[in-house]
Amino acid sequence: MSDAPLLDVRGLQAWYGESHVLHGVDLAIREGETVTLLGRNGAGKTTTLRAIMGILGRRQGVVNLRGHDLLRLPLHRVAQAGLGYVPEERGIFASLNVEENLMLPPKVAEGGMSVAEIYELFPNLLERRWSQGTKLSGGEQQMLAIARVLRTGAKILLLDEPTEGLAPVIIQRIGDVLVTLKARGMTILLVEQNFRFARKVADRFYLMEDGRIVNSFAGHELDSHTSQLHDVLGV
Numbered sequence: 219m220s221d222a223p224l225l226d227v228r229g230l231q232a233w234y235g236e237s238h239v240l241h242g243v244d245l246a247i248r249e250g251e252t253v254t255l256l257g258r259n260g261a262g263k264t265t266t267l268r269a270i271m272g273i274l275g276r277r278q279g280v281v282n283l284r285g286h287d288l289l290r291l292p293l294h295r296v297a298q299a300g301l302g303y304v305p306e307e308r309g310i311f312a313s314l315n316v317e318e319n320l321m322l323p324p325k326v327a328e329g330g331m332s333v334a335e336i337y338e339l340f341p342n343l344l345e346r347r348w349s350q351g352t353k354l355s356g357g358e359q360q361m362l363a364i365a366r367v368l369r370t371g372a373k374i375l376l377l378d379e380p381t382e383g384l385a386p387v388i389i390q391r392i393g394d395v396l397v398t399l400k401a402r403g404m405t406i407l408l409v410e411q412n413f414r415f416a417r418k419v420a421d422r423f424y425l426m427e428d429g430r431i432v433n434s435f436a437g438h439e440l441d442s443h444t445s446q447l448h449d450v451l452g453v
């Protein structure tokens with residue numbers, strides 16, 4: 219793991235129309251790291267991912283990926299630069315089957331996983347290969363949404379609450395997948411409310427409140443921050 223950040227976000231601000239939502243977010247992720255962004259509903263976690271990808275109207279600040287300022291790049295070039303985004307709503311096409319959903323996004327870089335490797339990582343998707351998007355459970359949809367991005371060659375995954383609304387056994391399965399991806403060298407920025415899940419994979423945590431990062435700590439320091447987390451997250 220190199221010390222220089224792969225993704226370096228500094229002073230990131232973002233707006234929805236007149237509404238100023240991010241007030242200067244600073245975070246840095248090294249290659250191969252898994253970093254988790256925690257914060258209560260409305261803190262700005264999703265907006266941070268959207269602002270890094272460039273899928274909201276107005277933003278300001280620096281998002282640097284390997285020396286390229288992403289704020290200057292159009293969205294397709296951001297994907298080519300190696301960012302893969304799995305939104306909270308998952309975006310599975312209801313009228314397409316699993317394999318069609320999987321094959322839909324174009325490859326943007328070399329080194330993406332093959333379909334065979336993907337089915338090895340997600341055996342349940344192989345079983346459900348010809349099932350339509352509408353027939354999939356929440357967990358299957360989540361796995362498909364992650365799988366789809368892995369095929370494109372993305373090197374940094376931005377995952378928005380992958381465990382939301384899922385049963386504990388599926389959450390466990392998604393945790394195993396993230397551990398495998400991490401072992402393969404994937405860099406991951408994870409948004410989660412479930413820090414018990416995140417502790418399994420996170421090297422570091424950032425805590426977000428009102429559009430700013432208010433604290434950061436290493437994964438192994440989670441226990442000494444639980445009372446602050448209960449206060450901030452309201453859990």
Ligand SMILES: Nc1ncnc2c1ncn2[C@@H]1O[C@H](COP(=O)(O)OP(=O)(O)OP(=O)(O)O)[C@@H](O)[C@H]1O
Pocket residue numbers: 234237239257258259260261262263264265266
């Ligand atoms: N499309 C939008 N238009 C206007 N305001 C928005 C929009 N999306 C989010 N917001 C506002 O931006 C703020 C941050 O929302 P964001 O979704 O980033 O928070 P979050 O931390 O991801 O929370 P959640 O867990 O609820 O998704 C909130 O006040 C929210 O109401």
